[in-house]
Amino acid sequence: MQVSQHIWDADVVPPQWIPSLPAGQADLLLLFASVDPAAAISTLQQHFPDTPLCGCSASGEIHQQRVIDNSIVLTVLHFADTRIRVVTEPVNGIDDSYQAGIRVAQQLQQKDMQHILVLANGLCVNGSQLVAGLNQQLAPFNRISGGIAADGERFKQTWLYTSEGRFSHHICAIGFYGQHLSVSCGSYGGWDPFGPKRRITRARGNRLYELDDICALDLYEKYLGHYADQLPASGLRFPLLISGEDNDPVVCSVLGIDWQERCLLFGADIPEQHYAQLMRANVDRLIDGAHTACQQVRQQNQATPDFALLVSCVGRRVVMQQLIDEELEAFSETLGADIPVAGFYSYGEIAPNRGVGKCNLHNQTLTITTFTERTACTDC
Structure with missing residues (x-):
């Protein structure tokens, strides 16, 4: 070769x-x-x-x-x-x-x-x-x-x-x-989860609407603090760990925001009834x-x-x-x-x-x- x-x-x-x-x-x-x-x-x-x-x-x-x-x-x-x-x-x-x-x-x-x-x-x-x-x-x-x-x-x-x-x-x-x-x-990744695990209670395809029946974007903005003003780019710093009972956990990044529908957009499907947990980086x-x-x-x-x-x-x-x-x-x-x-x-x-x-x-x-x-x- x-x-x-x-x-x-x-x-x-x-x-x-x-x-x-x-x-x-x-x-x-x-x-x-x-x-x-x-x-x-x-x-x-x-x-x-x-x-x-x-x-x-x-x-x-x-x-x-x-x-x-x-x-x-x-x-x-x-x-x-x-x-x-x-x-x-x-x-x-x-x-x-x-x-x-x-x-x-x-x-x-x-x-x-x-x-x-x-x-x-x-x-x-x-x-x-x-x-x-x-x-x-x-x-x-x-x-x-x-x-x-x-x-x-x-x-x-x-x-x-x-x-x-x-x-x-x-x-x-x-x-x-x-x-x-x-x-x-x-x-391999290397990101650390933090905060509570929350059940995905409303999602459609790659759109995440609710976690534990609470608007996912509202929760995201709360946890991101001053980084929220920089969404969606700042979402790269805080991906979600998606896990189910029979699946290996997968890390998903926010790639966009639908401000009108108040939902997060990902590059992958977000399955309802799975769990989501925020992650943050340690270099x-x-x-x-x-x-x-x-x-x-x-x-x-x-x-x-x-x-x-x-x-x-x-x-x-x-x-x-x-x-x-x-x-x-x-x-x-x-x-x-x-x-x-x-x-x-x-x-x-x-x-x-x-x-x-x-x-x-x-x-x-x-x-x-x-x-x-x-x-x-x-x-x-």
Whole structure:
């Protein structure tokens, strides 16, 4: 497996990729951007006319184990003995998210599938329903990871990028096939719950109206104090822990407010009769969570990965601020400093629970997906 990484330099004439794009074949282009990448994608179409591209808008890019902003980062992948297939699927309204997940899974499903990597628009796709559709079609297969496109703390517009252009209501999914590819995942948060658990007494889809028969927005504003004036952005500092009797707890972040209906909007379904509890951050715990996610990957595969994709929540970045590089340092310390790393800060993270369980949509979580290819020759 060959990996090269590049940053778009728009300040030179003409703008160009640094370092220069590699010659020869490429199987997949991964691109993450917090500025308009149209010119950059145009150069890729000329240089790699037959290579599929998949990427999205971000709240900050991860490039070679550092976080950068206002940039476009590219990873060029070439596999020795692994096949890939890329599909792009429209989502016809947020209520179509579940069926869109099924449609994507049907197109990618094959016997020797090793992994599916999924990227989706951030404000018009119900991430939990998308993952539920994937799980329904693929079960018991659970090797699915990816993330939800982001737009910083603005919550205005997210984009999905492919070789065909940019899209605002789509999913892009990549299937990886063959017996020579090993993919490992890790996922962990590190947030601390506080305050009482409250029963979700009124919710519809991704809209939360009442907790213990009290307006959820009123409770939220009460607990946030002076942060309430900064909603919805400040909601990234105070996610909700959603738990049921038969489900693993899931952390959900506020992505919007409907002031007219006085309800909170999330990127996932909020199930009635489950319990919700506010959470807050401790920076040391978030860094410890990054170490835990890395250790989950190490336990699954002792070999040094060829490439790692990191998707972390924008809420972690809001809280950690200038310390955000420390969650990437956790990766270097646990898995190695020389591994090519790319990724982005998202509105939602897709990964198996604890790296090996059922795939879920997460918030406020660092997720890691590592790819290691053993060539046919090596196995001889």
